[in-house]
Amino acid sequence: MIVFENKDKVFVVTGTASGIGKSCAEQLLKSGARVIGIDKADSDLKCDSYEHHIASVTDENALRKIIDGVISNYGKIDGLVNAAGIWGNSKPFYDVETSDWEKIISVNLTGTYLLSKIVSYAMMPCRKGKIVNISCLRGTIFRNNMTDYASSKGGVVALTSTMALDLAPFNIQVNSVAPGFIYTGMTKNSFDNEEVRKASEALIPEGRLGRPEDISNVVMFLLSELSDYMTGTNVYVDGGYHIQK
Numbered sequence: 001m002i003v004f005e006n007k008d009k010v011f012v013v014t015g016t017a018s019g020i021g022k023s024c025a026e027q028l029l030k031s032g033a034r035v036i037g038i039d040k041a042d043s044d045l046k047c048d049s050y051e052h053h054i055a056s057v058t059d060e061n062a063l064r065k066i067i068d069g070v071i072s073n074y075g076k077i078d079g080l081v082n083a084a085g086i087w088g089n090s091k092p093f094y095d096v097e098t099s100d101w102e103k104i105i106s107v108n109l110t111g112t113y114l115l116s117k118i119v120s121y122a123m124m125p126c127r128k129g130k131i132v133n134i135s136c137l138r139g140t141i142f143r144n145n146m147t148d149y150a151s152s153k154g155g156v157v158a159l160t161s162t163m164a165l166d167l168a169p170f171n172i173q174v175n176s177v178a179p180g181f182i183y184t185g186m187t188k189n190s191f192d193n194e195e196v197r198k199a200s201e202a203l204i205p206e207g208r209l210g211r212p213e214d215i216s217n218v219v220m221f222l223l224s225e226l227s228d229y230m231t232g233t234n235v236y237v238d239g240g241y242h243i244q245k
């Protein structure tokens with residue numbers, strides 16, 4: 001078993017009230033890190049090294065305040081995980097209301113950009129840092145009725161690679177993890193339907209839905225020194241879904 005050691009390190013994680021973000025926070029806490037969680041919802045994570053902030057990733061002023069506080073309390077940020085996100089409207093693009101389109105783009109793409117920008121300024125003077133964005137299989141592999149969500153996640157894939165280029169001179173590595181079908185708060189309603197779950201499992205070579213820790217295991221690697229020569233990459237963690245035709 002691989003044990004990550006993150007004593008004295010400080011990480012900011014979004015989406016920590018549920019699913020993948022929560023699992024990332026739990027693993028980081030287990031590894032001895034201090035974790036600052038940001039979510040629009042409250043969290044049931046209870047630990048002396050965990051600090052929860054209720055805020056939307058679309059609220060630039062609130063994010064700045066939180067990060068200013070982290071820097072004045074701890075002096076640095078070792079890593080950021082952008083996991084907050086919402087599902088799309090599941091309609092053809094021509095039936096999506098413009099305001100609904102803007103909401104998805106603003107949370108999934110602009111939210112990731114905003115916090116990464118603010119945190120980058122805190123990391124650059126240290127000439128060291130890790131940013132991990134949670135993209136999606138659907139950022140690169142498509143089906144119908146998902147232009148809003150797929151565009152937001154395709155944007156995250158592009159954002160990841162282009163941020164990686166801008167931040168490489170500062171020794172800050174930026175990668176994204178593209179989950180497949182993971183059982184979380186976002187997908188519970190669909191996957192609790194046995195027919196939907198079985199149909200989804202039949203599409204996955206590994207034959208099962210993913211668990212939040214399948215994703216956070218890879219995030220832990222991307223936040224560690226083991227991945228220092230990896231940057232700008234989108235890593236599929238999908239039980240093999242994307243390799244099929």
Ligand SMILES: NC(=O)c1ccc[n+]([C@@H]2O[C@H](COP(=O)([O-])OP(=O)(O)OC[C@H]3O[C@@H](n4cnc5c(N)ncnc54)[C@H](O)[C@@H]3O)[C@@H](O)[C@H]2O)c1
Pocket residue numbers: 014015016017018019020021038039040041055056057058083084085086087107111134135136137178179180181182183184185186187
């Ligand atoms: N579950 C999957 O199958 C799957 C697949 C691919 C990608 N993803 C991505 O993984 C990430 C995590 O999703 P999850 O499956 O754990 O879902 P989830 O719903 O369990 O967790 C998402 C969290 O993000 C928070 N959030 C939503 N909007 C926010 C905002 N504006 N500001 C702050 N917090 C906000 C929610 O409150 C929630 O706690 C998302 O970006 C999602 O798109 C999930």
